[in-house]
Amino acid sequence: MSLLQEKERFKEALEEKGIKNTKHRIAILGILAETQMPLTAEEVFLNLKDKDISIWISTVYRTLETLSAKGLTIKSSFMDDGKARYQLNQNEHKHHLICIKCHKMIPIDECPFHDIEEELKDKVNFQVIGHKFEIYGYCSECKSLNR
Amino acid sequence: MSLLQEKERFKEALEEKGIKNTKHRIAILGILAETQMPLTAEEVFLNLKDKDISIWISTVYRTLETLSAKGLTIKSSFMDDGKARYQLNQNEHKHHLICIKCHKMIPIDECPFHDIEEELKDKVNFQVIGHKFEIYGYCSECKSLNR
DNA sequence: ATGACTGCAAAAGTTTTGCAACGGT
DNA sequence: ACCGTTGCAAAACTTTTGCAGTCAT
Numbered sequence: 594m595s596l597l598q599e600k601e602r603f604k605e606a607l608e609e610k611g612i613k614n615t616k617h618r619i620a621i622l623g624i625l626a627e628t629q630m631p632l633t634a635e636e637v638f639l640n641l642k643d644k645d646i647s648i649w650i651s652t653v654y655r656t657l658e659t660l661s662a663k664g665l666t667i668k669s670s671f672m673d674d675g676k677a678r679y680q681l682n683q684n685e686h687k688h689h690l691i692c693i694k695c696h697k698m699i700p701i702d703e704c705p706f707h708d709i710e711e712e713l714k715d716k717v718n719f720q721v722i723g724h725k726f727e728i729y730g731y732c733s734e735c736k737s738l739n740r
Numbered sequence: 741m742s743l744l745q746e747k748e749r750f751k752e753a754l755e756e757k758g759i760k761n762t763k764h765r766i767a768i769l770g771i772l773a774e775t776q777m778p779l780t781a782e783e784v785f786l787n788l789k790d791k792d793i794s795i796w797i798s799t800v801y802r803t804l805e806t807l808s809a810k811g812l813t814i815k816s817s818f819m820d821d822g823k824a825r826y827q828l829n830q831n832e833h834k835h836h837l838i839c840i841k842c843h844k845m846i847p848i849d850e851c852p853f854h855d856i857e858e859e860l861k862d863k864v865n866f867q868v869i870g871h872k873f874e875i876y877g878y879c880s881e882c883k884s885l886n887r
Numbered sequence: 888a889t890g891a892c893t894g895c896a897a898a899a900g901t902t903t904t905g906c907a908a909c910g911g912t
Numbered sequence: 913a914c915c916g917t918t919g920c921a922a923a924a925c926t927t928t929t930g931c932a933g934t935c936a937t
Contacts, residue, residue: 760936797927
């Protein structure tokens with residue numbers, strides 16, 4: 594997809610969610626689309642600076658919170674390092690292999706949850722809202738660098 | 741299990757890991773065993789204060805980090821609220837249903853991972869270290885309170 | 888007695904908030 | 913023109929660190 598097409602797609606997504614289409618929001622969505630990796634607010638901020646886009650880190654935080662509240666991005670903190678990470682919500686039901694070292698995410702097709710969802714609903718009285726399934730380890734590159 | 745038995749068990753666990761057996765460590769493990777819920781450092785701290793145990797919050801943090809490094813507790817930050825939570829490592833391979841509201845954890849026997857582990861190893865060159873599988877929603881009590 | 892652990896204070900790091908100015912619809 | 917968004921500064925909050933004294937082995 595071209596950058597222009599992408600920009601247009603983001604613009605439409607913002608409209609659909611009823612929030613304003615600003616250059617910062619488009620830029621942040623662009624960064625997340627480009628890196629295809631969950632980024633901390635600071636990483637997003639630095640990426641923007643690299644592109645000579647002037648923005649304040651509080652705006653990055655506010656934007657990422659807003660986008661996550663609207664479902665355009667997903668906030669998670671799976672790394673347990675005290676930093677929240679944000680990624681584009683690709684709106685596909687996907688899970689990932691996550692490299693502990695470089696944070697690369699490798700999407701996988703498997704979703705084990707659906708198989709046991711029914712089973713669970715009957716066994717325990719629990720209203721399921723969502724689930725998280727992530728596998729941690731070293732990707733092929735980091736694996737070879739590591740030893 | 742009686743409190744005394746528990747204390748003895750914790751003491752042995754600390755010895756086994758080669759770290760000192762102090763009243764604070766025993767107390768913190770006790771809180772985690774008692775609540776059976778992932779707690780933030782502050783929650784652990786407040787629980788201790790309730791029991792008139794004098795401790796500094798930095799000690800709570802240091803202790804929880806140490807216990808997690810030794811595998812006696814597990815650190816996670818699945819709630820995406822910027823706070824790390826710690827729970828007892830019961831040393832069983834378990835996953836949980838986690839109530840979004842009260843943070844209650846309901847253990848489940850299912851682990852979908854093992855079924856697809858082999859499959860993945862072949863498909864992608866990825867060295868698996870661990871995985872996280874959690875299901876979020878409302879437990880039966882919070883469910884009825886909610887609507 | 889030695890080294891690990893803790894009390895305490897202070898700093899570091901991340902995230903949030905307030906307010907005025909700015910920008911999109 | 914209106915109201916959501918952003919720049920900027922400052923505060924709030926979570927977590928870490930340093931050092932001296934204490935405690936477990």
